[in-house]
Amino acid sequence: MFSLYKKELRSYFFSPFAYVIAALFLLIFAIPFINGIANLSGTEYKFSFSNIFYNNFFYFIFLIPALTMRTFADERKSGTEVLLMTSPLNVFQIVAAKFLAVSTVFLMMIALTNFYPIITAMTGDVMISSLICGYTGFFLWGLVCISIGMLMSSFTESPIIAAILGEGAMIILLFIDNIKNSGLFQSLPKAAKIIGAFSTEERFENFSQGIMGLGDIIFFITATIMFLGFTIISIEKKRWSRG
Amino acid sequence: MIEIKNLTKYYGKNAAVRNITFSVLDNEILGFLGPNGAGKSTTMNIVTGYLPSTAGNVLIDGIDIAQEPSKAKRMIGYLPEIPPVYVDMKVKEYLLFCAGIKGIKRSERKAQVENAMDKLKVKDVENRLIRNLSKGYRQRVGFAQAILGDPKYLILDEPTVGLDPNQVIEVRNLIRSLKKDHTIILSSHILAEIQAVCERVVIISHGEVRAIDTIKNLEDSLGGALILLMKITGKKSDVTECIRNIDGVVNIIDASMEDEGVYTYKIEIKDDGVRKDIMTALVKNDFEIDEVSTEKPNLEEVFVKLTAQPPRKKGLKDLLDEYDDEAEASDEQNDGSKEDK
Known part of the structure; x- marks a missing residue:
C-alpha cells in the first residue's frame, strides 16, 4: 500500500501538475491578503486571517476536483486498473493509498500558505490560536472535498468528466446553505433543518471564527469516511457491471 | 493447479462465457484458443480476479479467488491484452512499483526487478519513460511485470501482439523456458504460436468450450482425412453444389475468392481416392481446374471446424x-x- 502511495505522490510531483495547482492556490491566497493590507486604515491596523480562510475556500474548493480527477478515471482509461485490481491489494487499500496521497499534496499546499502569516509576524502580531483553528477547519473541509472528488473520479473513464462532476458536487456543497435559507425552505422549517444537517459552510464558519468544536471535527471526518466508503462501493460496482 | 468450474459470465443480458470447465495442470503450458470475441479475455480476467463471475468458481491451488482474493492473487502473474503500464513512469521505477504492490519484500525487490528486466531484455531502456517506448517494448515491460516475484501461475493474454518477428521468437523461447517453474495459460488467436509452445489446448467459441485436448489428439481426431486445395473457375454456388454431391467429401471448409469467378476451395475429403472423383465431376460440368494440392489437416482445420459451429x-x-x-x-x-x- 505504501508503494502505491509513493507512486501517487510521484505522479503529482514529477509532473508540473502539483506545482501549477499550488501556484494558483497561492495566488488565490495572495489576493485577499494584499487586499487586506491595502484596506488598512485608521488607527487600528488589523485584518483577519480567519476571514481570508473563509473567503478563500469559495475559490479553493474548485481547485480540488483538478487534484482528484485523475485518481481513478486515468487508471481505467490507461488500462492500469487491471494491475491494481489483480495485485494482492484490496479495494480499500487502493482507495486509502490514493486518498492519503491527495491529502498529502493538499497538506503541502496549505503549508505553503504559512508564508503569509510569517511575513505578517515579522512586522506585526499574529493570533496563533485562531490561525491554527482556521487551518484545521480548512484542512478538514478539504478532506471532505477530496473524498467527494475521488468518488466522482470513480464514476467515469474520463478525467475531464470527473473534474466537471466534481465541480458540480462542490457547487452543491457550497449552495446547501443558500438553499436552506431560501424562502421556500424557510417556510418548511423541518425540511430546512434536514438540509441544514448537511451544511458544511456553517461548520467551517465556526472554525474560521476560532471555535474548534468536537462536533464539527467529527462531522467532517465522518463525511470523509462516508464518501470514501461510497468510492469503494462504486469501484466494486464497476467491477460487477463492466461490459 | 488451476481449476475452473462451470464458469459463467453475463454482461447485462449477454452471456460472454457459458459454463466453462477445465483445469490447468502444474508445469504445463495451456493454450487458450478462440476467435475474437469468443470470451478469452473475459475468462482470463475472471481467473485473475479482475472481474467477478456470474456463476461458477475459480480455484487456484484449491483457494477460491472470490473468497480469498489476496491470497490467490499472490500466486498469479497476469499480462492483460493491453499492457498495464503507467506512461509517465520510467521502466525501472514502474517495475519497482509493481514489485511493491505485489507484496515482494523490500530487500528482494531490486534483485527481482533486475532479473525480470534481464529475462525480457528491457535493461537497455530501464531509465526511459514508458511513454516514449514502442509497442513492442511496452508489451515486454508488461510481461516483465507479470513475472515479478516468480508467481507460480502466469496468465498471458496475447503476449506477442505488437512484437517484431525476432522478438516473437525470443518471447516464445522465454515462455518455453518459464515452463520449468511456472504453469502458464497462454491465450492467442495465432495458431502457429500455440502450436509452437503449448502441449494442450482449450478451444472456445461463442463463450463455450469446444475442445480440451493435446494438439496431437486434436489433429488425429480428423482421422485419415485430407485437405484438398483446388482453384476452380466457375460460379461459386454451382461448384459447391457439384462438389458436395460427391461421395467421400466431408466438408467444404472454406472458399476464398482469387479473382472474378475464381475461387480456391478448401475441401475436406475422406481419403486420397475422392480427389479423382471430384476432378472428374468438375471436368464433366465444364469447370476449369487451375490448381490442385493436398495437405494433412493441422490445428488450423481443427480450429476452423470447431469454431465454425454456430452457437445455440x-x-x-x-x-x-x-x-x-x-x-x-x-x-x-x-x-x-x-x-x-
Missing part, C-alpha cells in the same frame, strides 16, 4: 445470409426453367 442461437445476420442464399438459388432455378421453354 443463430444471430440475425446468419439468418439473413441464409435467406439470401436461398433466394439466389430459387432465382437461378426460375431462369433455368424459362430457358427450357
